[in-house]
Amino acid sequence: MAHGDTTDAAAARLAELHNHFREYQATGPQQGHATTVSAPAPMRLDILDHITASVREVAEHTLHANPDAGPFPERVQDAYAWMHSNLAAADEADQLRADAIEYRQYLEHCLEQRDNAAVRKEVRQLACPKCGCWGLMWSLEMGRVICSNSECVDRDGFSTTLSLARFAHARAVTRQKVRQARAT
Template identity: 40%
Template sequence: MHAGDDTTPAARLQMLHTEYLQPGRGPQNERVTTSTTPAAPLRLAVYDHIKAAVDEATAHTRTVAPGAEPRPTELASLYEWVVASTAHLDTARQQARDALIYRQGLEHAILMGDTAVIRRHPCPACSTWSLFWRTERRQAICVNRHCTDGDGTSWSWTLAQIAHDHIARGLATVSRAT
């Protein structure tokens, strides 16, 4: 990841805060107020998402590293803090941390309307590039007609499963290369 990379989870979280928190940008699925009540000065769904992501990352870090330094107030530094605070953990716990961060990055992108991030991942079952995001199910669906369960139903994957698979594949590639 290099400076200016807007595809990192931290950059996406910061972009949600600076670009999508104010009304008028992003998906138009916000709660609508009546004409007698003024509109909220910010997008409540985006605010709730940012708060939940920060709270989850903080809780995870505090659970596995109770002695961690205080969390930074800048959103752009949140994930750096999580990684630095948990660098001493064993490989399995670092993998779980990385999957949490990666999943949150996918969530941030999808909230900003970028569902194509799912297409950049192979299906965990058949390894083909056949995943599509289904908003109504909040899952990725494999459209490969040969990738079905015993009943002929297409496999579907949560963002947590995709993130776990992505991180595991990355570790497998690194271990094969060394």
Template identity: 35%
Template sequence: MGMGDADSAAIRMRLIEAEFTTPRRTGDSGRRARSTEPAAPVDLGILAYMQASVDEVVSHTRAAAPDAPPPPATASAVYHWMDQNTAHLDAEKRQAAEVIVYRQALEHALAVGDESVVRRHPCPDCGCWGLFWRASARRAACVNRHCSGEGQAAHTFTLAQLARRHVASRESAVRRAT
């Protein structure tokens, strides 16, 4: 697996953990009505997102390598755990694991507001560098008017599609180099 992808996903997961799961202090800005129930000290949606990401990596690794040792306790460490336990698999299974890790790295970046990660990918249809993130649709869209055609909606792509294409192009470059 591309160690850069596992590192990137782990770093972004640590960033999410540090920024969004630490309790925030709010200054007292004067008098206000007291709530009957205290607010959750962290964003529960982010915790659920992080757990879903970890669960996906663990379940994929367990399916591909049932004899793998237990996963690590920290969320960001599961990517290296997956890498270590899927390194011996055939190319197709390793590539499937790489796609998951790369897609999650993109998702983590978007979760913290970094939409530039989408612009670093060429359009899968026309090859131009005109992709941008449509948060409402949760898809990347090509801005090249020649790609979509006159009067048609822009072509859109899921993060999974971008990840598959990225990993496949990297693998083909490695095969051509050897």
């Protein structure tokens, strides 16, 4: 199962979030503001919640697929390598779900860091799972992937859109099909 580049990218993004973006960031000049009664949080709590949810999802999936998985790593960025090492003997469906989780979380980490260009670049590298055209675009306003093919619409006539989870699953399935084709 080839996952090195995505694992490294997702782990690097998670490590960067964990190490740097948790720190409380001032949003502008502080003059003229009323003093607070309590000190601000020492980190950005929304980033901490994102990291916690990401790591929890990886751990829950791994333990569901392999109840005998070893102890969880101490560093959060090692969570993806831990997941893949503990799912090496798991069935194909669990490995496919792990790939989809990891890739979706990579895109979510990019968005948490406000790196929309990375998400747009990733979205352009996959054909639409519904029509097969290479016209996928990322819509920051909608928070969804949109197919630009005017023929690719839903039953109400709106452009086909995909959540990050569906997009990540489509990518994992496509990569699985490529691996199977190369193996024969």
